Amino acid sequence: MFVIGIDIGSLATKAVLLNGKREITGYIVSLTGPDSNKAGQMAIDRLIKDAGIHPEQIAYILSTGYGRENISISNGQLTEITCHARGAVYIDPGVRTVIDIGGQDSKAISLNDCGDVIKFAMNDKCAAGTGRFLEVMARALEIDLQDMGELSLKSKQRVEVSSMCTVFAETEVISLISRSIDKIDIVAAIHRAIASRTGNMIENVGVKSRVMMTGGVAKNIGVVHALEERLDCKISVPQEPQIVGALGAAMFAVDRATDEDDKGSIE
Amino acid sequence: MTAGSYVNRINTTREVKPVIAGWYEELRTAHADGKFLAWSYGPVPFEIFRAMDIRFEHLESYGAYLAARAGQEKLKQLSESDGYSNDICSYARLVRGVAMLNERGDKSSVPGVLLVESPDFVVAFRQCPLMATVYDYQKRLFNVPGFCIDTIPAHSEAEFQENLLYIRRQLEELIVFLEDLTKTKFDLDRLRQIMAYVKEAAIVRNLVLDLCKTSPAPMSVFDHFISLGPAHSQRGKKESVEYWKRLETEVKQRVDNGIGAIKNEKFRLYWHNLPIWFKVGRLSEVLARHGAVLVAASYTHELFYSHEPEKIDPEDPLTSIAAEEAWQSWLAADSLRTTEQVQKEIEDYSIDGMIMCSHRTCQPADICEYDIIDIIGRRLGIPGIVIDADPTDPAFYSDAQTETRLQAFIETLEAHKKWAAAS
Numbered sequence: 001m002f003v004i005g006i007d008i009g010s011l012a013t014k015a016v017l018l019n020g021k022r023e024i025t026g027y028i029v030s031l032t033g034p035d036s037n038k039a040g041q042m043a044i045d046r047l048i049k050d051a052g053i054h055p056e057q058i059a060y061i062l063s064t065g066y067g068r069e070n071i072s073i074s075n076g077q078l079t080e081i082t083c084h085a086r087g088a089v090y091i092d093p094g095v096r097t098v099i100d101i102g103g104q105d106s107k108a109i110s111l112n113d114c115g116d117v118i119k120f121a122m123n124d125k126c127a128a129g130t131g132r133f134l135e136v137m138a139r140a141l142e143i144d145l146q147d148m149g150e151l152s153l154k155s156k157q158r159v160e161v162s163s164m165c166t167v168f169a170e171t172e173v174i175s176l177i178s179r180s181i182d183k184i185d186i187v188a189a190i191h192r193a194i195a196s197r198t199g200n201m202i203e204n205v206g207v208k209s210r211v212m213m214t215g216g217v218a219k220n221i222g223v224v225h226a227l228e229e230r231l232d233c234k235i236s237v238p239q240e241p242q243i244v245g246a247l248g249a250a251m252f253a254v255d256r257a258t259d260e261d262d263k264g265s266i267e
Numbered sequence: 268m269t270a271g272s273y274v275n276r277i278n279t280t281r282e283v284k285p286v287i288a289g290w291y292e293e294l295r296t297a298h299a300d301g302k303f304l305a306w307s308y309g310p311v312p313f314e315i316f317r318a319m320d321i322r323f324e325h326l327e328s329y330g331a332y333l334a335a336r337a338g339q340e341k342l343k344q345l346s347e348s349d350g351y352s353n354d355i356c357s358y359a360r361l362v363r364g365v366a367m368l369n370e371r372g373d374k375s376s377v378p379g380v381l382l383v384e385s386p387d388f389v390v391a392f393r394q395c396p397l398m399a400t401v402y403d404y405q406k407r408l409f410n411v412p413g414f415c416i417d418t419i420p421a422h423s424e425a426e427f428q429e430n431l432l433y434i435r436r437q438l439e440e441l442i443v444f445l446e447d448l449t450k451t452k453f454d455l456d457r458l459r460q461i462m463a464y465v466k467e468a469a470i471v472r473n474l475v476l477d478l479c480k481t482s483p484a485p486m487s488v489f490d491h492f493i494s495l496g497p498a499h500s501q502r503g504k505k506e507s508v509e510y511w512k513r514l515e516t517e518v519k520q521r522v523d524n525g526i527g528a529i530k531n532e533k534f535r536l537y538w539h540n541l542p543i544w545f546k547v548g549r550l551s552e553v554l555a556r557h558g559a560v561l562v563a564a565s566y567t568h569e570l571f572y573s574h575e576p577e578k579i580d581p582e583d584p585l586t587s588i589a590a591e592e593a594w595q596s597w598l599a600a601d602s603l604r605t606t607e608q609v610q611k612e613i614e615d616y617s618i619d620g621m622i623m624c625s626h627r628t629c630q631p632a633d634i635c636e637y638d639i640i641d642i643i644g645r646r647l648g649i650p651g652i653v654i655d656a657d658p659t660d661p662a663f664y665s666d667a668q669t670e671t672r673l674q675a676f677i678e679t680l681e682a683h684k685k686w687a688a689a690s
């Protein structure tokens with residue numbers, strides 16, 4: 001028996017294939033694009049093909065993320081809050097706080113000793129402090145998004161980007177460039193600005209150790225360091241931070257595939 | 268129940284739409300019918316207007332009505348072109364749009380919106396600074412007389428009593444103001460009759476609210492939101508008593524037959540703050556789909572004479588009106604008093620979780636949500652969630668984001684339930 005957890009985010013679609021023993025048999029990260037149903041279907045087809053199994057062997061597909069309701073072949077859905085928490089606890093059972101920063105949203109989740117969500121907070125409608133914000137800043141600085149993390153670690157001089165509105169911050173960055181401030185220092189300032197804003201939200205749910213960061217932005221080591229400094233704690237990042245939500249979804253899919261009573265719950 | 272719906276809608280509320288349509292039609296034709304027309308802001312004494320046969324528009328109710336209309340975007344654009352920033356109360360922006368169309372004599376450029384005529388005078392209750400500002404501005408703009416009832420932010424029973432007397436005195440002055448303006452003698456006996464109906468309707472309304480303490484809840488807060496139409500437009504009329512009696516009969520039948528407001532009640536939730544008027548239908552479905560029903564709300568359970576209606580004395584109507592206004596003022600000013608009321612309702616209605624609606628353009632009401640969650644969480648172990656919205660402006664609302672928060676909150680409640688059952 002196999003199950004699939006699929007996390008359809010605003011920018012990326014992530015899917016994880018688990019076998020009945022809850023072992024990861026495969027995973028995929030692809031772009032969502034304008035049609036989330038199609039993106040989900042393609043990711044699943046690809047995952048099945050790469051694993052060399054038949055679609056009939058899939059006992060349950062559980063979807064999560066903003067596109068969770070738009071995918072027609074899903075058997076059930078849960079929110080990314082619940083799924084990220086489950087995925088994080090699977091990777092490290094000692095995790096009590098999860099910080100997830102994705103393409104267009106960020107969230108902080110507080111867990112109890114059983115790994116259940118006790119409190120969570122999400123960013124408001126604006127994309128400040130998310131992956132989209134970093135993309136806009138990378139464009140303004142004419143550097144590669146992927147390079148931002150490593151670059152910022154080399155910063156020597158402290159400058160400030162005070163505004164967290166994407167539009168205002170972009171103007172601020174352009175004005176720093178025109179004052180010949182080193183791009184490396186500007187990138188570090190951008191990361192601190194993200195940490196400052198996200199830090200407030202995380203403190204709202206309470207920071208309990210151990211803290212794990214998930215989502216695409218967790219790949220940016222500069223943001224992780226800035227958050228560690230802001231929250232005064234150590235933050236771990238799993239090897240594939242983007243698939244944690246899909247992994248959690250897959251864990252629930254195993255539950256539902258193996259426990260009839262659980263199939264109808266929270267749908 | 269409509270096909271595919273998880274909501275079991277109350278039938279009596281279907282009467283509301285024509286009542287509201289009739290009400291706005293009366294406002295539209297006020298001058299043609301030879302009546303005086305007031306524009307009002309905040310919890311003003313409608314009963315006195317009614318006793319003097321004055322027709323009255325009300326900022327918040329008209330805003331809520333306009334919010335559901337296709338033309339609302341155009342109205343807001345108009346007010347913003349006149350300098351109203353989009354951070355200003357969205358009710359005020361909508362009504363400002365109507366005022367501008369009236370000034371221009373333009374009755375047709377915003378189809379689907381019923382335009383209330385310009386007022387003969389304006390009346391406000393200074394509960395929120397914005398109401399008082401809009402009152403001042405519109406008084407100048409229309410160049411009409413105005414009367415603003417002042418209020419003291421109370422924080423204790425003694426201050427509440429002081430405020431009650433202060434408001435009562437001003438109500439007497441308001442009557443003189445209206446007599447001068449309309450050249451009509453105020454009829455105290457008529458007001459007494461109106462207050463007798465207010466009392467009777469409020470008592471029956473409270474019986475309906477009480478019936479929702481049962482599980483499954485026979486009626487949801489969304490049905491109560493719809494019923495605020497008659498609670499407002501028919502206040503002090505015999506028809507409103509009849510409406511609540513019909514509603515009580517239907518709700519009682521549901522209780523007797525075990526019929527709930529939603530298909531499969533698993534969680535009972537509390538709503539704090541104003542409704543999101545343009546999402547009432549959608550949100551009721553979203554919650555119902557996840558087995559959650561809103562059974563009580565501060566907006567429906569604390570206002571509209573729901574606080575101790577048996578104490579209303581029709582023989583002394585001004586004191587009873589002043590008591591309601593002073594009560595509303597107290598709740599608006601004193602977050603600890605509000606928290607006590609929220610706690611009482613959470614206990615009375617067996618609530619599992621709270622939804623705190625943070626409204627972007629209503630700063631006066633947009634405070635203390637996190638504190639209330641914190642206090643109630645510590646006292647009762649009941650969790651809460653804050654959602655970002657606006658009473659009427661879709662620009663400050665996202666379906667996907669709100670619905671994810673609500674679903675995640677319900678998933679958390681579900682996990683707690685399983686965990687509690689297992690331990």
Ligand code: SF4
Nearest residue numbers: 356395397398629631
């Ligand atoms: S700002 Fe809030 S309290 Fe004031 S009038 Fe607007 S909605 Fe009402």
